[in-house]
Amino acid sequence: KxxxxxxxxxxxxxxxxxxxxALLRRMNRYGLxxxxxxxxDFVLQLTTQKLLERRLQTKVYKQGLAKSIHHARVLIKQRHIRVGSQVVDVAGFGVRTSSEKHIDFAVN
Structure with missing residues (x-):
């Protein structure tokens, strides 16, 4: 909008x-x-699919940390996943391109 x-x-x-x-910089930072x-003009062409691909839940599944997309959600909700040094428990967390390589299991 x-x-x-x-x-x-x-x-x-x-x-x-x-x-x-500022908007374009933010979209670039999040990999959109x-x-x-x-x-x-390209911002208006963004699809729902592209937004969903940037969610933590999808990234955990695609990186092979979870067996299914549902398993990824459970792992995130149970606080087993961290991004960098921060434990994240929100499946819809928007993953920045710079943080993508830092997704890992949390050491509890």
Whole structure:
């Protein structure tokens, strides 16, 4: 929605430039947009599938830490998964691209 509002503004509008850059930077940090897609038009083309791929639950399953997507959710809820040094118990946690390689079992 923010991208749609920003696109209605003039291309030289300071609000569009500042907030647009912040939005694109955030989308890039979370891996929703690639380096070649850093334009507001690409934000409107994001799919639900792409958002779901960035969830911790999906990442735990895809990295082979869990046998199924449901098992991944249980492991996360029971606080067996950490991202970096932080134990995370929210399956919908948005994983940044920089944190992706730090997903591991928690040492309880």
């Amino acid at each position: 923010a991208a749609r509002v920003l696109l209605t503004l003039d291309a030289k509008d300071p609000k569009r430039i500042f907030e647009g850059a 947009l690639g380096e070649e897609e850093l334009e507001l």
